[in-house]
Amino acid sequence: MVKLNKIYTRTGDGGTSGLVDGSRLPKHDQRFEAIGTVDEANSAIGLALVVLAGTEPGRELQRVQNDLFDLGADLATPGEDFAPSEMVLRMVPAQSEWLETAIDTITAWINPLTSFILPGGSEASARVHIARAAVRRAERAMAALATEVPVNPAALSYINRLSDYLFVLARAVNxxxxxDVLWVPGGNR
Structure with missing residues (x-):
């Protein structure tokens, strides 16, 4: 269990921040860009939860929020050994597999797509679409990080699958x- 006795430490005042292994990097490092965008995505999911609390989609999103904290911990742990242990939190394939099962379950009962859709339709759907876009940004940040240092393949799979999940969830809550609001190509020419 994490225990935070003091919120500020002053250790980052010089423009660096610490990683799980105790090493420090500049706050503008691509690793912190990835960690920060995952945090933004988690916050966007929290915004969607405001209107979905107490529903099955809300319970699923709470699970996702916990997974995103795991993802942040994984990204904050440098190295090439991606095996989880009691002391090292890493993403595992089962987390992506859960998303795939959820996607398949939702896709089986929602209306088939006949066009691209615009984000919106209902407040809940619009909020989930905001989260989806934030997850896509996190995925881009993680892919950029992966060009510089090793990134857990299970983490990359998870973030990719999560945006797909949020897309079908946005349609489900619509x-x-x-x-759904259908895109009309060239409709305003």
Missing amino acids: DGGKN
């Missing part, structure tokens, strides 16, 4: 896709 009355199974009935309230």
